[in-house]
């Protein structure tokens with residue numbers, strides 16, 4: 057499967073380069089707008105770049121719509137967008153490794169590639185720390201026909217958890233650093249970038265305060281089964297433990313064994329809500345809900361552009377807080 061993906065990606069990149077050579081028409085953003093052009097792999101980084109860059113920066117998002125970084129194949133338009141970008145801002149930590157090949161094919165050393173996960177102190181993936189018996193590499197994906205069964209480890213190449221954006225404190229570190237890095241491309245805008253980064257940091261502080269309030273409400277702690285192993289950073293702050301995950305290998309349909317473990321854990325801890333994700337398969341959640349005699353609800357890992365949880369990073373994070381620790385928001389209007 058790894059090879060298949062490489063072939064597919066290479067094929068798409070090849071097509072992209074071909075399209076890039078053809079005369080362009082109907083481009084929405086003029087080449088000579090004078091604005092700095094950058095690309096982000098996932099929604100939170102794109103939004104932070106827009107917040108910091110304001111009207112001075114054009115930001116292209118690669119994982120658009122409900123496509124997500126675990127399962128991403130660049131379209132020809134993505135390659136031409138990257139070709140015209142000064143920099144690509146990725147997560148790293150094993151999440152969006154495809155960005156390396158994409159940058160290489162789109163222009164190589166002329167385009168800077170930043171892995172923002174290197175700017176923060178990462179934590180270990182929850183499933184690795186909590187239960188070594190079900191760590192990703194111990195599970196062989198279904199219907200393989202692929203070599204060694206290692207393909208599923210899209211973001212589990214290491215033990216480090218790439219989903220740092222679900223912690224506003226780490227988000228703040230990255231937002232400030234984005235201002236510094238953008239300023240290197242456009243020194244005349246340095247002050248404006250930093251001003252906006254600081255203004256946005258205040259919003260992140262408010263969100264952080266809500267997390268602290270929610271954590272205090274959840275004094276006894278609780279265990280939860282989530283769709284994939286994405287919420288370690290947020291759960292650590294909220295005093296919640298990951299009991300199991302349904303989709304052990306991100307981007308790969310859960311194996312029967314993963315289902316059994318998830319169902320057993322949900323029954324054990326009395327969890328009646330099955331969490332779905334914008335990029336998840338709703339049939340999987342329905343099946344699980346029937347098994348545990350409960351219902352399904354969205355929990356948003358913010359790795360897609362679109363989500364029913366809300367439009368902005370802050371809205372979507374607040375939605376998650378209200379879903380996870382509703383008692384902390386009693387008396388407030390629902391989202």
Ligand SMILES: [Zn+2]
Pocket residue numbers: 126211219284285286306357359
């Ligand atoms: Zn993930």
